[in-house]
Amino acid sequence: MIMDRHAILEELKKVLGPYIKNKELLQNINETTNLIADLRVNSANLVDIVIDAEAKYNIEIDVDSAEKMTTIGSCIDVIQEKLGQPS
Amino acid sequence: MSYKRSSDSRPDVPGIGYDLVDLSLTDPSRTERLAAKFMNAAEWPAPGFLSFHQYCWLCWSVKEAVYKYSCRTQPGLVFSPAKIVVTGLTASLEATAGGVRTRSRLSEDFIETVAFNSAFLAEVTGEPCDGRDLHARAAALAGGPGEFAGDGWCVSHREDGCPSLIRGTETRPVSFSHHGRFAGFALVLP
Numbered sequence: 001m002i003m004d005r006h007a008i009l010e011e012l013k014k015v016l017g018p019y020i021k022n023k024e025l026l027q028n029i030n031e032t033t034n035l036i037a038d039l040r041v042n043s044a045n046l047v048d049i050v051i052d053a054e055a056k057y058n059i060e061i062d063v064d065s066a067e068k069m070t071t072i073g074s075c076i077d078v079i080q081e082k083l084g085q086p087s
Numbered sequence: 088m089s090y091k092r093s094s095d096s097r098p099d100v101p102g103i104g105y106d107l108v109d110l111s112l113t114d115p116s117r118t119e120r121l122a123a124k125f126m127n128a129a130e131w132p133a134p135g136f137l138s139f140h141q142y143c144w145l146c147w148s149v150k151e152a153v154y155k156y157s158c159r160t161q162p163g164l165v166f167s168p169a170k171i172v173v174t175g176l177t178a179s180l181e182a183t184a185g186g187v188r189t190r191s192r193l194s195e196d197f198i199e200t201v202a203f204n205s206a207f208l209a210e211v212t213g214e215p216c217d218g219r220d221l222h223a224r225a226a227a228l229a230g231g232p233g234e235f236a237g238d239g240w241c242v243s244h245r246e247d248g249c250p251s252l253i254r255g256t257e258t259r260p261v262s263f264s265h266h267g268r269f270a271g272f273a274l275v276l277p
Binding site (some may be wrong): 022037042044047048050051063066067072 | 108112113117120124125147151165167168169212248265266271
């Protein structure tokens with residue numbers, strides 16, 4: 001099943017949820033939202049998010065790709081790529 | 088609350104990077120998977136004086152501190168933890184990573200690391216505080232330990248977020264970190 005960017009975003013919110021104290025921040029996220037600056041995700045949790053995303057989408061995210069996952073848009077780009085879907 | 092002071096001094100442009108990890112927020116059952124994502128093959132095996140879990144999070148803390156240190160001279164630098172290789176870790180938790188010297192402290196509750204090339208002072212607190220409290224505390228200590236000659240110091244952030252203590256034409260690099268129950272900072276001493 002092909003997931004469009006919106007569907008990936010909705011699932012991504014569930015992945016991010018445990019690492020965001022202020023849940024209201026999740027309501028207004030868009031592709032330019034930065035995980036650290038805007039969602040206030042602690043950098044120590046960035047790797048947790050990568051691992052949780054791997055489990056959620058049944059994909060493997062290599063180190064180089066993980067480093068690109070700084071905004072919601074770049075997270076979706078990486079997930080789409082690993083799912084083998086066109087962006 | 089605790090203090091530590093370095094007497095190390097080098098003639099380079101003073102730099103500082105500080106990181107803090109609240110160990111209660113780390114999950115030992117995930118350590119192996121986490122380590123595979125951010126550690127470099129050259130960093131294995133873990134030294135005998137640390138558990139695998141302690142070693143992994145100490146490496147993370149070192150990498151973060153070195154990244155913050157490096158951002159001061161390389162604005163916009165992307166954090167690439169696997170590419171910052173921790174080497175020469177001693178039992179006193181001193182190491183080198185990315186060409187930068189680091190010193191860490193490990194307790195049952197937290198790990199803190201300072202990346203430095205100048206004399207520094209670091210402070211960590213488990214008392215409730217927010218960014219403003221930390222900024223005020225750093226400013227108060229900017230004149231040097233015990234002097235509290237902090238009048239007029241304020242924290243200024245560069246556009247990329249890199250912080251410094253500023254008073255008139257004086258600039259003193261500072262680095263902040265907050266994780267879970269703990270917050271702390273390190274600043275370059277005069």
